[in-house]
Amino acid sequence: MATDELLSASEQLAALAIEASLLGHSLSALESTSALSATNAPHEAWQAHRSVGDALAHLGESEARARSLHGALVAAADGYGFVDRFIGAVVRSLASDVAGVLGAFAPLNTVLSLPLLTAGGAVAGAVALIPGARQAASRFMRDNNELLTNPLTVTIEREATMVADDAAMGAAGIPRPIADVLGDEGLGLSGHASAAAGVMATGSMFGLFREGPVHLVDSKPVVGTAPTGYLERLNRVPDADKTGGAQVIIDRYEMPGEADRFEVYIAGTVTFNPIATDEPFDMTTNMSNAVGPGSGAYESVAEAMRLAGIDENSPVQFTGYSQGGGTAAQLAASGNYNTAGLATFGGPTGQVAIPQGFTTVIVEHSDDLVPGLGGTQQNLHAVIVERDVFGGRQIPTEFAVPAHHYEYYEETARLMDAAESNAITDSIDSLNRFSEGAVSVTSNQYRFARD
């Protein structure tokens, strides 16, 4: 999809350069008309003459810029993502070096910085363990939300999560060239997931991030509808505060003469407490999701799907917000389901290897720290919708990470519904087609708890 858009833009720019050149020739001819500079011409004619000269200069520059942009797009279309990957690779390589050196010289720092780099775990731990720290941290986050709500901060965060393993290997005395071979950029034996696993292992010594089995607490029917747009789809995602704690909603479409189809909607983080309590949609799941399938939320949704009658052949689409987006991506990537579509809003999905072959829409605010926790976005086959929510407007002071707030993702979904881009409209058409022909929709919500 990206290449199509790139080529279409580059064709427009080529045509623009030609038109600017032709128009420039016409105006040049006008400028050189002798009557314009006739001695009996009034002063307005002379002023007009100067304005035509200025217009010519603008047209000449427009032509040059259009040609240059056209060339850049054609080159980029040959290898979409090259520039982003290049910039990312340079930043990551530099950051890896720094992290490795810091790790080697300061093992204690590394232990502390790992959680910081991967998910703010150390901060979360302190917040949980030190009296009064929660209020202080919350105040700090709110006071500094301009810094936190910044695309550059998110880019750095994405890169930092990718090099957390380098810091650990540096501390362990593993030479940089060997670390390169083992890491994300090499064999992938260490990396984002192993760093998160390290944080969980370290955290568990202090009572943090301890995963455990889950069980169903409650299930009940709710009103089911088939969403017809991005906003309606996002609005189907349960908000545990409004659903009596239910974190999963599953819609079943009865299809005449075919197997039933299912839409699975997954809630975001319900509690940010790093100490695992009975709520499986928590910080422990956020850390677990970075490691791979099997988090409390993942197991909850998998169990809800089993109870709803979904097996490996049932066509299913996943939609999730925030942590729910990450969990949805993990489920779609698991290979355990017949996934037909995936939509995530503000989810940490970057390092989840989402398979190709079905429609995937990933919505990320470029000034939202939460998607950045998923590391650099590797799913370039997906339709990735980015938006800088507070670019050029006031950042609300009442939230620590305002760009992650649900209402702003709703705003983005609304913009997507109004968008004319083929990539965005084709994707929603594809997600909508899933329910076409359904004769009934039945819906259930599920609430799970850790044992």
Add this chain to the structure above:
Amino acid sequence: MARPEDAALLEALEAQGRELSYAQSRLEAMRATLLPPPASFWRGAAGRAYEAERSGLGDLISQGLTKVTEASALTALAVQRVMTRV
């Protein structure tokens, strides 16, 4: 009624007015149909660099249009002035 000695100048100015009016409509069409919309295909630093260039190009076209519109209005004034010369 223009003075006979201004006839050639008047004709040139009227032709210029027509040319400028045509150029104005071509520039408007250029800005509306040939300038690509904001891109969703590039992200991160590359996306911002592209958007800055794309929007800079749009500004240049708009400035060119402003100048042509200005020239067109001045030409109309010049025609009027020549017509009312005695």
